[in-house]
Each structure stands twice: as structure tokens, then as C-alpha cells.
Amino acid sequence: MNTSSKNKKKSGGFDFQPFVKPALIAGGAIVVLAILVGVAIWLRTLEPVEAFIRKYPGQSEANAVETGLPAWLGWQHFLNAFFMLLIIRTGILVRTTQRPQGHWTRNNKGLIKTKGAPKKISMNLWIHFVFDALWVLNGIVFYILLFSTGQWRRIVPADWDIFPHAVSSALQYASMNWPAEMGWTNYNGLQVLSYFLVVFVAAPLSLLTGLRMSNIWPEDAKINKFYPAPVARAIHFPTMVFFLAFIAVHVTLVFVGSVVAGHGLGGNLQHMYAASDDNQLLGFIMFAVSIVVMVAGWFLARPVFLTPLANMFGKVSR
Template sequence: MAAPSGQIATPVADRAAAPSAPAPAARAPASTEPPRAPLTVPQTVWAGRAAYHRPPRKPEPQKLGPFTKAQWAGAVIIGGGGLLFAAALAVVFVRAFLSLDVMQDFLVTYPGEYHLPEGAPVGFPAWLGWQHFFNVFLMVLIIRSGLTIRTEKRPSVFWTPKNNPKGKTSLTIWFHQSLDILWLVNGVVFLALLFVTGQWMRIVPTSWDVIPNALSAALQYVSLDWPTENGWVNYNSLQQLAYFSTVFIAAPLAAITGYRMSGLWPKKNARLSAAYPIDWARKVHFPVMLFFVVFIFIHVALVLATGALRNLNHMYAAQGSVDGVAYADNWTGFWMFFASLVVIAAAWVAARPLVLAPIARLFGNVSGR
């Protein structure tokens, strides 16, 4: 059909496709509430300062690791109290256990130590005291530098070998690895003298009786009725196992894992690196360091608690007795021990870039960031 005059014909499809005009938005209904009436009495309450001025937000408490200082203090107090309570229960239980007839017979059969082989040396030679000092000196600095490496995110001083410009590393890592080398040299000398002089028989078990005797010594320690010992002649079996584990198990593990993580490892040998992944070394190296820390703490505590003057004279002054009765209880060993602590403390304070950099320059180049 033709469109009326004045109109343009539009196809049906076009009309269908054309969008429809949007419907006007609905108006919100007007409020029907009357305006608020003015107050009929004078205003007596006014908005205070808080309505216009907000106090600044308190800063977040500083955290040391996962906890704040207050949380750490609470954890130490609660944890320490719990440990003391558990220790008291252990002492009561073990003392009751050892009072049984069967355990009394066990203590008579296994008093905590067994006789050493014929020809075992008696006493401590002077070289053992010096080796002991060097070992403690190096171990303390190794632990200090190792913990610094774990917490040092952006080193400020670096060391580079003279013959290998690509071997750049932080000064802390250089210091740690240098101490490791000195510690290994000291350990090799110690082992050589240990076997040459026969002192190895004091720390290497030579009888299966070491196991029940070590158990006996441990029970006596826990009961606070400590075993009678004469370290100048013979260690008890628990001491012997502890020293053996430290010298022949923990120390080699520390050396092997430390070498894998050091710059001395042949990184270009892909087959060797795949056979001994660095992640394995890292997972073992840190627990071994914790073992040394725990061993040093317990060792020093027992040395001071089981006759400090006598024990310090044995190790530092090489003074003791052959008959096991007349001990040297003078103050010589104590003052030598005190002097060694002063030297270790001075080295701890001096182990910083200002002092280490001139020494490191003798073996390489030192640079800043």
C-alpha cells in the first residue's frame, strides 16, 4: 500500500530493527514528612572537639619476626614457665623410677661409664687446650657470620677474587667461608694429634657398654643426682657419645654442606650438581648449626655446674690428678678461660666491614654497592 502524502515509506524490517526510545526514569516519590520544627528551648549541648578533629591513628607495633616485643616477652614467660613445670615433673618421675629395685641394680651394673682400653692416656695435654680454644673462637664467629648471612638482605660491601672477577660475593660470605677454612685446618690438626697421642680412646666408643651406661648417666642427670665423674681420667658414656657425635658426625656434615654452598663448588659440573642438589645442603646445614649451638650451651652449663674450677683447670691449664682424688682447684684455669672469653668478645665486636675490609683486600678486591 502506498504511503500517505508527505510520509516516507519505511520497510517493516527496518522498523523492527530500530531501537525503541528509552522509557523516562521513574521519579522518586517526594518526601511527605513536614520540615523539622525549630527548637523551643535554648541549645545547651554542643558538639565537642571529637566531632571535628580525629586523633591520629596509633602506629602499628614493631614486629621481630612473626611477633611483637610484648608477644615475644609473653611467649618467653609462658614457655619458660611451662618448661620449668615439665622439668620439675621429669625430675620427680625419674627419681621415683630410679628408686625401684630393678633400677638400683641397673645403676650398680652400669654406673654411667666403662673402663677404657689398656694404654689409654690420662689427663689433657697442653695442645688439646689450645685446640679447644681455637675451636670455640672460630665456632662462635662462624655462627655469628652465618646468622648475619641469613638476615642480610642487601649487603653493602663486596669481595671479589683477584683472579676471578665473576666470583663477586658479599664481604660477610667471604668472612664466613674464610673462617670455615681455618676451622677445617684446625680440625685436621686436632684429628691428627688425637690419633697420634691416643686421646681418641677418650671420645670414641670402644665397647657396646657405652649404650646402657649413657642411658644410666642421662637418668642420673635428669634426677639431679649427677653421676660421679673424673674427666681427667675418663668421660662418662653420655659425654663420650656427645663428643663423638660432634667431632665425627656434626663437623663433617657442616663441612660437606658448607662446601656445597660455597663459591669453591664446581658449578660448571652439571652432573655433580644434579647428584648433590644445593637445596639438600641448605636443609642440612642450618640444623647442624643449631646442633652446635645447643651443644655449646649444654656443654658450658655442665662444665660450670659440675665443678667449674676443676673442669676449667683440666681443659685450659692442663692441671689435674692421676689418682682421681686430689683435683687442682686453683683459679689458673678460670682466669685463662676468662681471658679467652675477652678475646672472643673482642673478635665478635670487631667482625664488621670497617675491620674486615683491610684484611679482605690482602686476598682480593673490596668494593661497595
């Protein structure tokens, strides 16, 4: 701590230094966003741009479904969000905690066995692995249902016109004149590409890099020469940042999009949580319950509460 900071603390003054950098970043982001909005609004005054948007309004017919959003997709959405929230939380704790509250050692009696004595890991890392496993299990169920019901068409580009539709959607969002809300049967091009990246690129990357850094990865595997742990580590954290950015934008667009479309706050919530296109109240109630569950999970996902469970699969020690 420098002398000026010490003097401020002694005199009772407030130290603004820690907030300068975040404030500059936030201010810069707002300026960039304002410029993008201004440019998009100006572009939409040009007839060729408006003609392009009329030709590609946002939704590709190749990605349309007739069945709406099934109930299982809503449950999968909640479980994925729940596990992802706790994975991100525990992942941050693994990176930032200097002195873990406890450690866990595997009993080496399960399906996966290691040579020599099992390695000791922090309880934060063990909890992180547990939610990773639950997230992967949920993902496997999701993939099976997605491709066995035809719902894959929602998020897998089925025609090259998805790209101009995505550009059109981006222009409409940026100009504050948003594309038509048709999420019940057809996502717009930008949504399709975003969900495809999350489900089929970012999620597998997160899994493969996480496995490479875990203690269950074989140390003498031949692939290690081409896929060293530092490479996995360099990919894993940025992937988490991508998830955080996606979640922030996704949640914002869910609520703002419902209002812009004239459906009220519960417009999109009824799709995702109530599997309905005309029951906003039920969707909002189920959303509120899910938030309570997530907050409870955030509070309970700690070594002090999960030690008894950890002891069933290994040994917890200080």
C-alpha cells in the same frame, strides 16, 4: 604493624606481642624439664633401676686413658670454641642481613679458579668463609693429634657397654644425682657419645654442606644431581642449631658439674685450660683470658676491620 600496636606506640604503652611466643616456648621447656626430672627421680626409687646404675655407673673402662688431658687439647678446645663462635655469628649475619656493608670479589689468581668472572659475595659471607677455613685447619690438626697420641679413646666408643653407661648417665643427670666426675681420665658414656657426634658427625656435615653452598663448588659436578644445594641448605642450618644446643648444655654442665662434684667453679676449667688436675686458679685465669679474646673477636669480626685483609685476596666494593 596492626592498629593496636600503632595505638600502643602512640600512647607510650609497651608492646608485649614480640615476647609472647619466646615466653611460651621457655615456659613449655621448663615444664617439660620439670616433668623429666620428676620421672627420673621416681625411676631411681625402683630397685631394678638402681641395680642398673650400679652395674653401669657411667664410665666405660674401654674409654679410659692414663695420661690425663694434654696441653694441646686445651689449646685445640679454645681455638675450636673461638672459631665456632665467630662462624655462628657470621652465619646468622649472612642469613639475616638484607643490605650488606660491602661485597668481595675474588681475584681468581689463587689455587682455586672458577670459569668466567668470579662471583661477588657479601663481606659477611667472606668473613664466614675465612673462619670456616681456620676452623677446618684447626680440625685437621686436632684429628692428627687425637689419633697420634691415643686421646681418640676418650671420645670414640670402644665397647658396646658405652650405650648402657650413657643411659645410666642420663638418668643420673636428670635425677639431679649426677654421675661421678672423672673427666680427667674418663668421660661418662653420655659425654663420649655427645663428643663423638660433634667431632665425627656434626662437624663433617657442617663442612660438606657449607662447601656445597659456597661459590667454589663446581656448578657442573656430576654429584650435584644427587646432592643439590637445597639439600645442603636444609642440613646446614639445623646443624648449626645442634651446635648451639650442644654449646649451651656443655657450658652449663661444665660449671654446674664442678660445683656438684665439690671442685668449685674452677674444677673443670683446670682440666680444659690449664691441663692440670690440681690448679684451679690457673685454669680460671686462662678461662677469663679466653673470654676476653672471644669478646674481642666478636667485636672485631666485622667488615670495617677486615676490609684491608680482604683486599689482599680480592677486591672489596660497595
